[in-house]
Amino acid sequence: MPLRVLMAEDEDLAAEVLQEVLEDAGFEVLLAPDGQAALELAAAGAGFDVLLTDLRMPRLDGRELILRLRAERPSLPVVVMTGFAPPEGPERLHDGSGPLRLLTKPIDLSGLVSALRAVAHEG
Amino acid sequence: MHIRTLRHVDYRVQGALKAVTAAVSVATAILLWPRLLAAPSMQALAMVDESLPCEVAERREAEMRAQQSEALLAGFFTHIPDALFIVRAGAEGPVFETVNPAFCRLFGMERAALEGLVPAALLEAEAAAEFTAEFAACLARREKRDFETTVSAGEAQGGGTRHWHTLLVPLPGPEDEAPRLLGSLRDVTELRRLQAELVETARRATIGAMCAGVAHEMSQPLNIIGLWAERARAAIEAGGAAPRRAVEVVLAQTKRLAALLDRMRELARDAPSGAESFDAVATAAATVELARRSWQLEGLEVSLELPGTSFLPVHGREAQLEQALLHLLENARDAVLRRRAQDPAAPARITVSLTAGAEPGRAVIAVRDTGGGVPAAIAPSILEPFVTSKDPGQGTGLGLPIAAGLLRAMGGRLAWTNWAEGLPEAGAVFRLILPLAGSSGRTA
Incomplete structure (x- = not known):
C-alpha cells in the first residue's frame, strides 16, 4: 500500500511539481493550500501517514498545524519545508513525540523522497 | 516804693521783656501740647519694648538661614561630581574666577593654579576658541548655552579623545561689575560610547531582520525554480524533451526574483538630484486615475478630493512622488481587499485628498482606506523594511519604506495613523508631507 502524504503548501507552482514528483515516487498525495485547509482535511477523516508542510502559510502556519495534528496523533511523522530555518533550530518544532525532519528551500527532490520514507519508517 | 516808680523807663523795659517771654512761652505750649498728646502711650512703649527682642531674633534667624543656604550652595559647589566654574569677562575674554574640586580633578591642577587662567591656557586652541565664542554668545543673549566639545585629553582626563558637555548660564550681578557666568563641564565620553553601541546594536538587528526577510522572499521563487528544473532534468535524462511548462515556470520565477531585486535597489538608492517645482494636483490626479483604471474590475471605489485651488506647486521630483503615491495606493488596496475577503460587507473605499497649509510651508496628500487599520503588533515598525501584515507571498513589506525613503x-516625510477604529469604515490614513515650492523649510 503506498504511503499517503498530507501536503500543506501555499505556493501553487511548488505544490504542483511536488505532487507530480511524489506521485511518480509512489506516494499518494493529499493537497492542502494552507494549514487551515490541511487541518480541515484531517478533521474530515482523510487518511494519511505523513505530514509534509511549509512553515509560513496564510490562515494557519506550519508550526500551529503540527501542534494541532499531534494533539490528536502524538506520533505523527512530519517533514517541514522552510525558506528560512527558524533561528532557534528545529528543536522548537519538536514536541518530544513523533519523528520530524527539517528541509531548507530550495528543496532537493531526492532528499525529500528519502526524508518522507525515513520519518514514515520511524513513526 | 512809690507807685510812680514803676513807670520808670527801666521797669517798663523789664515789663516788656517779661511780656515777650510770657507770650513766647504760651506760643510754645500751644505748639507742643498736641505733640505731647500724640506721643506714644506707656502701653505702646511697653509693646515696643517687648517686640524689639523678637525683631532682633528674627533678623538673626534670617541671617542664619542665609548662611545655611550659602553653606548648602557651597556644599553643592564643592561636592557635585560635575566640574563647576564661575567665569567672568576679562579684558581679553573669559577668565576662570572660581572652580570647584571636580574641575580641579578634571584638569589635574590645584585650585589656586586654575583660578585666573584664560581658556587658551587650559584647552586646546580649537576648544578654547569655541568656549570663548559660546561665552560671548551667552553674555550677549543673556541665555543658557549648551555645547559639546571633543578634546584630546591628557592623563588627568583619562587620555584619548574625550567628549565634554558644557553648560553656561548668566549669573545676576551688579551692573558696574564684570559680568559672570556659571558653567558646568561634564565628561560624556562613556555616555556617547554607550549611545553609539546602542545605535550599532539596532543597526545590526535591522540588518538581521532584513536578511531574514530577503531570505524568505527569495527562497520561494528559488525553490520553485529548483523544483521545476530538477523535474525537467529528470525528464531529459529519461529520454524525453524538456517540458515546456517547466521552462515557462522558471522564466516567470526569474522575473519575480528580478522584481524583488529592483525593489531592493530602489530602497538602497541614495537621495536623487535634480529636484524641481511641479504641480501636485496634476500628479495626484494622474496617479489616482492610473490606479482606478488598473483596479476597475476589483470593485474598489478610488476617489480624489482636491483643494480649492487647481494648482498646488510642490518641490521634489514628480516621478518619485508618483511612485510613492502608487506604493501607498497599492498598500491601501491590499488592506481593503484583505478585509473584504474576511468580511464581504466591509466598505472598499480609498480616498486620496490634497491639502496645503495645514502645516506651514507643506502640502499633504492623504491616502485613506477602509482596510481595517494597521494591526497594533506591527504598528511601531510599519515603516521598516520587510514588516508586513500581509499573508506570506502577498507582499514584501518594502512598499512603505520605499515611499518613506522617496x-x-x-x-518631506511619511506619517500615518489609524482612523474610525471600531466603525465599519475603519482603516489607515497615510500622509505624504511635501515642501511647497518656494518654502524655506525643505528639511523635514
Missing part, C-alpha cells in the same frame, strides 16, 4: 529624499 519622500525623505524630497525633503
